[in-house]
Amino acid sequence: MLPPREFLKSIKPFEDLKDCELEYLVKNLKVNAYEEGEIILRRGKKIKNVYIVFSGSIGIYEESDLVDIAKSGDIIGADSEEANYNAVAREDVICYEIPKRVFKELMEKNEKFQRFFESLKKGDFASIRKEIVILERFLYKPIRELLIKAPIVCSATTSIRDAVIKMELNKVGSIVIVDEKMKPIGIFTNADLRRFIVYKGSPEERVSAYMSKPAICVDLSKPIFEAYMEFIKRGVNHLVVLEGEKVTGVITPKDVLSHFEPTSSIVIQTRRLIKANSIKELNAIYKNIIKTIAILTMRGLQFYELTSLISEVYDTLSVKVIELLKKDFENKMGKLPDFLWVVMGSSGRREQVIATDQDNAIIHEGDGEGILEFAKMVNDALEKVGIPKCSGNYMASNPLWARDVEDWKSLFREWLQTLKPGSIRHLTVFLDMRPIFGKLKLYDEVCEEILNSKTRMVIRELAEDSVMFKPPHGIFGIKGRIDLKKFGIYPITNGVRALALDKDLVKVTNTRERIEKLRESNVISDKTANGLISGYEFLQELRLRLHVQEVLKDGIGNKNNEIEVDKLDRLETILLKETFKVISEFQKLLKMRYSYI
Amino acid sequence: MKAKKTKFAVIDLETTGFNPKKDEILSLGIIPMTGLRIDLGESVYLLLKPKKFKISSMIVHGLDPKVLRDAQEFAKIADEVLKMLEGRTIVGHSVNFDCKFLEQKFRDFKRIKLENYYKNKIDIAILEMVLAKFLGEPVNFENLTLDALAGKYGITISFRHNALADAFLTAQIFQMQLLRVLKYGIDTLESLISMQNSISKELRNDL
Numbered sequence: 001m002l003p004p005r006e007f008l009k010s011i012k013p014f015e016d017l018k019d020c021e022l023e024y025l026v027k028n029l030k031v032n033a034y035e036e037g038e039i040i041l042r043r044g045k046k047i048k049n050v051y052i053v054f055s056g057s058i059g060i061y062e063e064s065d066l067v068d069i070a071k072s073g074d075i076i077g078a079d080s081e082e083a084n085y086n087a088v089a090r091e092d093v094i095c096y097e098i099p100k101r102v103f104k105e106l107m108e109k110n111e112k113f114q115r116f117f118e119s120l121k122k123g124d125f126a127s128i129r130k131e132i133v134i135l136e137r138f139l140y141k142p143i144r145e146l147l148i149k150a151p152i153v154c155s156a157t158t159s160i161r162d163a164v165i166k167m168e169l170n171k172v173g174s175i176v177i178v179d180e181k182m183k184p185i186g187i188f189t190n191a192d193l194r195r196f197i198v199y200k201g202s203p204e205e206r207v208s209a210y211m212s213k214p215a216i217c218v219d220l221s222k223p224i225f226e227a228y229m230e231f232i233k234r235g236v237n238h239l240v241v242l243e244g245e246k247v248t249g250v251i252t253p254k255d256v257l258s259h260f261e262p263t264s265s266i267v268i269q270t271r272r273l274i275k276a277n278s279i280k281e282l283n284a285i286y287k288n289i290i291k292t293i294a295i296l297t298m299r300g301l302q303f304y305e306l307t308s309l310i311s312e313v314y315d316t317l318s319v320k321v322i323e324l325l326k327k328d329f330e331n332k333m334g335k336l337p338d339f340l341w342v343v344m345g346s347s348g349r350r351e352q353v354i355a356t357d358q359d360n361a362i363i364h365e366g367d368g369e370g371i372l373e374f375a376k377m378v379n380d381a382l383e384k385v386g387i388p389k390c391s392g393n394y395m396a397s398n399p400l401w402a403r404d405v406e407d408w409k410s411l412f413r414e415w416l417q418t419l420k421p422g423s424i425r426h427l428t429v430f431l432d433m434r435p436i437f438g439k440l441k442l443y444d445e446v447c448e449e450i451l452n453s454k455t456r457m458v459i460r461e462l463a464e465d466s467v468m469f470k471p472p473h474g475i476f477g478i479k480g481r482i483d484l485k486k487f488g489i490y491p492i493t494n495g496v497r498a499l500a501l502d503k504d505l506v507k508v509t510n511t512r513e514r515i516e517k518l519r520e521s522n523v524i525s526d527k528t529a530n531g532l533i534s535g536y537e538f539l540q541e542l543r544l545r546l547h548v549q550e551v552l553k554d555g556i557g558n559k560n561n562e563i564e565v566d567k568l569d570r571l572e573t574i575l576l577k578e579t580f581k582v583i584s585e586f587q588k589l590l591k592m593r594y595s596y597i
Numbered sequence: 598m599k600a601k602k603t604k605f606a607v608i609d610l611e612t613t614g615f616n617p618k619k620d621e622i623l624s625l626g627i628i629p630m631t632g633l634r635i636d637l638g639e640s641v642y643l644l645l646k647p648k649k650f651k652i653s654s655m656i657v658h659g660l661d662p663k664v665l666r667d668a669q670e671f672a673k674i675a676d677e678v679l680k681m682l683e684g685r686t687i688v689g690h691s692v693n694f695d696c697k698f699l700e701q702k703f704r705d706f707k708r709i710k711l712e713n714y715y716k717n718k719i720d721i722a723i724l725e726m727v728l729a730k731f732l733g734e735p736v737n738f739e740n741l742t743l744d745a746l747a748g749k750y751g752i753t754i755s756f757r758h759n760a761l762a763d764a765f766l767t768a769q770i771f772q773m774q775l776l777r778v779l780k781y782g783i784d785t786l787e788s789l790i791s792m793q794n795s796i797s798k799e800l801r802n803d804l
């Protein structure tokens with residue numbers, strides 16, 4: 001392959017060209033050099049070529065204002081026949097030039113290539129630039145790749161002095177305490193050393209007296225992504241890496257960070273989130289996290305990984321806010337009764353995307369004195385941090401959704417057995433309930449009640465919700481704007497929820513996990529399960545992309561769920577069609593099972 | 598003549614050895630340039646049929662003897678080559694070597710004196726020495742190989758030892774050298790050639 005082909009292949013729209021098309025392009029290519037200050041395109045003059053900057057930089061001037069700078073890999077002259085700007089070499093420049101005639105022929109031959117330049121024409125420059133970023137699926141590399149040093153270990157009977165000397169000699173921040181088979185018993189870190197000093201211990205004491213246990217462990221074959229999640233979730237600085245049961249190394253966030261740059265800031269920022277002391281601080285950190293998540297999405301991070309990442313951030317944030325406010329509240333107002341903070345809806349399912357509202361409730365014990373005021377403070381604070389309030393007022397500060405556990409149980413009983421208007425709507429929200437903070441026993445009690453009170457009737461009603469909207473199909477159906485939520489996401493979440501309740505899976509709230517469990521219990525076939533999982537992921541990714549574009553544009557998520565079919569590429573249109581087919585099949589299955597006429 | 602208007606032909610040969618009288622040309626890449634512009638679209642890449650194979654050099658060039666068996670004989674491509682070079686200034690890396698080879702083959706097969714058809718020769722290695730002299734840099738012969746020059750000018754080398762790829766590499770280096778030479782006010786072909794010849798003379802004296 002000639003060098004110009006390789007260079008062209010590395011640039012976004014040209015990578016879409018077939019080999020023979022690229023060949024044709026290279027055959028007609030000119031490589032031109034311009035001296036600093038030379039005018040490449042003159043305002044009002046016909047553009048004869050499409051210019052791809054190979055090296056140097058070109059200034060784009062409107063009147064005398066510099067409006068853009070084109071650098072290596074950037075393309076100019078593709079959007080119009082006549083220049084409406086001056087293009088001037090800001091330093092010596094080398095350009096690959098394609099005659100317009102050849103360029104137009106390629107546009108006609110290759111749809112993807114054409115679409116790229118058409119969105120360019122519409123001034124969608126920023127989003128395309130972002131697309132140029134090469135997709136990196138770095139998160140899938142195994143943790144093994146992070147291991148550099150052998151682990152520093154000692155036994156439980158080692159003295160603190162010896163352990164610390166060993167750490168110092170090896171310049172590490174932790175030592176793993178292992179048994180004779182190299183199985184980890186605990187870990188002694190710099191933080192433990194500080195504790196030891198505070199407690200004025202003796203250096204002759206055993207290290208096991210001050211170690212942290214159990215040590216948080218990860219398997220070396222697991223993806224780095226999982227180690228990354230552990231750092232976020234646990235807020236620790238050291239993870240013990242195991243091979244089987246044996247310690248093979250220790251990794252720190254630094255090791256993970258070195259592997260991926262933008263992601264790294266999420267780890268750092270989530271750590272800051274945990275350490276934050278005020279709502280204001282939380283807000284600043286959270287904003288950065290959302291931006292970083294948006295960039296990760298653009299880089300091709302997939303829905304399931306992304307949502308588990310977002311969930312982790314949301315949960316950490318919520319817990320932090322609750323902890324901060326609870327301490328404050330109890331200092332002033334006295335102790336709150338035992339309570340459990342739960343999230344519902346997409347947060348409950350761990351499927352929230354960037355622009356998700358607050359969906360939360362409180363289950364408490366006793367008379368619940370002060371609970372409502374406290375809940376209101378939490379809701380307000382979460383809003384301030386950046387999670388908008390729920391327009392349907394499904395929030396813990398709403399007296400309807402802050403109840404005593406007995407009250408909750410009877411409410412569920414009522415919904416599940418009497419089928420009043422609105423019962424189904426409430427159940428679709430509250431059956432996805434997931435505990436976040438507080439007394440877990442309360443959640444168990446409510447789940448128990450749900451299992452005892454469910455009726456075939458209510459399951460049937462719930463399932464009916466999912467067959468209500470038939471997805472569009474065929475070339476006539478799939479066009480214009482399509483509401484992904486109404487026709488794609490709802491039928492799947494609702495149908496799967498109904499089946500999950502049918503199978504007593506009340507504590508499984510994630511749609512994918514529900515589908516997996518239903519597959520295991522043979523309620524749905526392998527084929528349907530696979531179709532639903534990948535279809536659901538595809539729909540959510542499309543939706544996510546809509547949201548992300550909003551976030552990158554103005555920093556605030558918007559809740560647009562309508563996709564424009566014209567904007568999809570061919571592959572995506574096909575996938576959308578297939579997904580709707582799977583949904584239709586799934587709806588048939590539900591109709592059969594619950595015998596609707 | 599203005600350097601920016603000059604018609605160049607950048608060439609590179611792959612041969613079976615170093616002796617123009619005995620060895621043969623295996624492949625030939627020619628890329629025309631007009632001033633600073635490389636007209637890649639008008640380039641040619643020709644494979645030649647050698648009379649005898651030297652397996653050792655086949656391996657170096659990565660040319661498959663099977664492919665070469667289908668290649669043309671020099672007499673058949675000579676006209677095309679002549680047309681590409683006629684009236685142009687030939688540019689190459691160690692261009693004298695390549696030219697000697699071509700001249701010999703034209704003499705042998707076509708009874709033509711190629712030197713009468715092209716105008717001048719520019720060797721990018723010697724041009725690099727001209728530039729080094731301007732900048733007061735010491736000249737080190739190791740830094741004048743094609744690879745070293747490509748590295749110096751930040752051109753990534755992905756595919757060497759193909760006559761066309763090497764010719765393109767040479768053209769790109771020459772393009773950047775021209776940009777630099779122009780900055781020193783040397784903007785005619787004549788001054789370029791005379792600068793080059795002065796260096797060549799010095800070099801001959803050194804040797």
